[in-house]
Amino acid sequence: MTEKRPLEIILCAPRGFCAGVDRAIQIVELALQKYGAPVYVRHEIVHNKYVVDGLREKGAVFVEELDEIPDTDAPVIFSAHGVPKSVPANAQERKMFYLDATCPLVSKVHVEAQRHYDEGKEIVLIGHAGHPEVIGTMGQLPEGAITLIETVEDAEKFEPKSANDLAFVTQTTLSVDDTAAIVAALQKRFPSISAPHKEDICYATTNRQEAVKQVAPHVDAMVVVGAPNSSNSMRLVEVADRAGCPKSGLIQRASDIVWADFEGVNKLGISAGASAPEELVNEIIEKFAEHYDITVSTEVTAEENIAFNVPRELRA
Numbered sequence: 001m002t003e004k005r006p007l008e009i010i011l012c013a014p015r016g017f018c019a020g021v022d023r024a025i026q027i028v029e030l031a032l033q034k035y036g037a038p039v040y041v042r043h044e045i046v047h048n049k050y051v052v053d054g055l056r057e058k059g060a061v062f063v064e065e066l067d068e069i070p071d072t073d074a075p076v077i078f079s080a081h082g083v084p085k086s087v088p089a090n091a092q093e094r095k096m097f098y099l100d101a102t103c104p105l106v107s108k109v110h111v112e113a114q115r116h117y118d119e120g121k122e123i124v125l126i127g128h129a130g131h132p133e134v135i136g137t138m139g140q141l142p143e144g145a146i147t148l149i150e151t152v153e154d155a156e157k158f159e160p161k162s163a164n165d166l167a168f169v170t171q172t173t174l175s176v177d178d179t180a181a182i183v184a185a186l187q188k189r190f191p192s193i194s195a196p197h198k199e200d201i202c203y204a205t206t207n208r209q210e211a212v213k214q215v216a217p218h219v220d221a222m223v224v225v226g227a228p229n230s231s232n233s234m235r236l237v238e239v240a241d242r243a244g245c246p247k248s249g250l251i252q253r254a255s256d257i258v259w260a261d262f263e264g265v266n267k268l269g270i271s272a273g274a275s276a277p278e279e280l281v282n283e284i285i286e287k288f289a290e291h292y293d294i295t296v297s298t299e300v301t302a303e304e305n306i307a308f309n310v311p312r313e314l315r316a
C-alpha cells in the first residue's frame with residue numbers, strides 16, 4: 001500500500017448554517033411533524049440540494065409558484081429568501097394556510113424599503129438581478145419604486161428622479177467589499193443618500209467572508225462547500241480568490257472532488273456557505289482522509305450565538 005501524502009486542512013469558523021437557514025429548515029420539519037405530509041414549499045427552502053432532497057423524502061413538496069399547488073388545507077411555506085407581497089396576497093385569496101420562513105434579517109430590509117417609500121424616497125437596491133431575495137425585496141413596493149444596482153458602473157450611471165430624496169438598501173448575502181465600493185460610488189454622487197441604520201449584509205455573510213479572508217492567504221487551495229445558486233457561497237469563493245488563494249472553488253458533495261485539482265496542495269482551507277449543512281463538510285473531510293494523511297485545525301474569527309424563533313403556530 002502506498003503511503004498517503006500529508007495534507008493540512010484549516011477549517012474556517014464560522015462556516016455553514018446561519019440562524020435564518022436553521023429556522024427555515026425547522027419550520028418545514030415542524031410543519032411536517034405537526035400537520036403531516038404533504039407540506040408545500042414555494043422555492044427551495046434554502047439553496048442546498050442535500051437539504052431539499054432530505055425534506056422532500058420526509059414529505060415536503062417543492063414548487064416554484066403557488067399556482068402549482070392544488071386547493072388544499074396543507075401548509076404552504078415561503079422560503080428563507082423572502083417573497084414579493086403579491087405571494088402572501090395570492091395565498092390569502094386562495095385561503096391557503098401559509099407559514100413564512102423568510103429570514104428575519106431579510107424582513108428587516110423589506111421593512112426598511114417600505115419606510116423609505118412611505119417617506120417619499122426613491123430607493124436603490126444593491127443586489128444581483130434574478131436572485132429570489134432581490135425579487136422578494138423589489139416586490140415589496142409598486143413597480144418602479146426600487147432601482148436595482150449591481151455594479152459600481154451601474155452606480156455611476158444611475159439617474160435618480162431627485163438626487164436629494166434617495167435611500168439605498170442591499171441584498172443580505174453580498175460581498176462586503178464589492179458592496180462598500182458601490183456604496184462609496186453612490187455616496188460620492190449623492191452625499192445625502194440615506195443608508196441602512198444597521199448594515200443590511202447579514203452577520204452570517206460578514207462573518208463567513210471574514211473567516212475566509214483570514215485563512216485564504218495561508219493555504220494553497222480553498223474549498224467552499226455550497227451550491228452554485230447560493231449567493232453567499234459564491235461570494236466566499238470570490239473572497240478567497242481576492243485574498244490571494246491560488247485556487248478556490250465550490251464543492252457540493254464529496255463525490256464532486258476532482259483529485260487532479262489538489263495535486264501540489266499541501267494546505268487546504270475549507271469553508272461552507274450559510275445553506276450548507278455540517279454533514280457535507282464532514283463527508284468531504286472524510287473523503288480527503290481516504291486520499292491523504294490529514295491533520296485538521298480550525299481558525300475561529302468570530303463566535304455566533306444568534307437564533308430566531310419559529311412562527312407561533314409551530315412553537316411547542
Ligand code: SF4
Binds near residue numbers: 080202204
Ligand atoms: S444568510 Fe443571513 S439573511 Fe440569509 S438566511 Fe442566513 S442569516 Fe438570514
